[in-house]
Amino acid sequence: MGTVSGLERTLSRMTREHVLSPLETAHERVEREYTEVEAERRAYTQFKERVSGIDTGPTAPAQSMTAVRSIDTSGRHSVERVRCAFRATVMSVDHYDGHYGESLDEHVAAELSPDIATFFRDDQITTVTEPAKTVLIGAIDRAVTQREGVLDTLDREQESLENSQTALADLLDTYDEPRVTDQYRPEIEDSLDELAKGRQETFTNRPPMARTNGHDLCQYLYWESDWTYPVLTALARFRQILA
Numbered sequence: 062m063g064t065v066s067g068l069e070r071t072l073s074r075m076t077r078e079h080v081l082s083p084l085e086t087a088h089e090r091v092e093r094e095y096t097e098v099e100a101e102r103r104a105y106t107q108f109k110e111r112v113s114g115i116d117t118g119p120t121a122p123a124q125s126m127t128a129v130r131s132i133d134t135s136g137r138h139s140v141e142r143v144r145c146a147f148r149a150t151v152m153s154v155d156h157y158d159g160h161y162g163e164s165l166d167e168h169v170a171a172e173l174s175p176d177i178a179t180f181f182r183d184d185q186i187t188t189v190t191e192p193a194k195t196v197l198i199g200a201i202d203r204a205v206t207q208r209e210g211v212l213d214t215l216d217r218e219q220e221s222l223e224n225s226q227t228a229l230a231d232l233l234d235t236y237d238e239p240r241v242t243d244q245y246r247p248e249i250e251d252s253l254d255e256l257a258k259g260r261q262e263t264f265t266n267r268p269p270m271a272r273t274n275g276h277d278l279c280q281y282l283y284w285e286s287d288w289t290y291p292v293l294t295a296l297a298r299f300r301q302i303l304a
Contacts, residue, residue: 087291111146
């Protein structure tokens with residue numbers, strides 16, 4: 062394509078950074094989210110291990126699986142152990158205060174269930190019975206499973222970002238942006254259309270889950286930016302320099 066001046070090289074580098082920067086930012090955001098969710102998964106796993114080792118109190122004949130109130134104070138120590146275990150694991154992840162900032166009772170109600178939160182009520186004299194412990198462990202298992210699903214989704218998002226970034230970088234290298242002749246425009250446009258199509262298929266195939274439901278994942282991950290869709294934003298920027 063002939064000799065490239067210093068100014069043209071500078072413009073080409075700036076164009077490349079302009080096109081690829083949303084993908085680089087998105088990569089950092091996904092990596093940060095993965096680290097936080099993985100920390101929560103480990104914390105709930107540790108919480109389950111501690112709960113499993115707690116001795117339970119007697120079950121009243123008429124008590125249901127989720128009813129944990131009791132006038133018997135003999136199980137109070139086991140309740141305090143559950144509370145302490147939750148603080149030492151789930152509430153001790155590095156991002157807890159910045160991301161949640163909730164009290165113990167509020168967080169349990171939101172992440173496990175309002176019924177489960179009965180275990181943690183300061184104003185209740187409670188005992189952890191065996192049925193109640195089973196319910197609690199079941200809720201913990203669901204919290205772990207949910208986060209494992211989120212981690213899988215984040216892995217797929219990261220893979221999509223990396224594939225798109227590699228493809229766009231190759232196009233920029235091949236056609237020595239910003240100097241693209243009319244001869245190559247149809248070929249580039251076709252490549253950009255294919256990348257956009259592949260990204261849309263990623264949205265369509267994304268399993269419905271809390272915080273990762275279709276386009277909601279992008280809104281959740283990238284809300285801090287002035288764009289919601291990093292790949293489509295990069296593609297649009299590429300198209301602008303072709304205009």
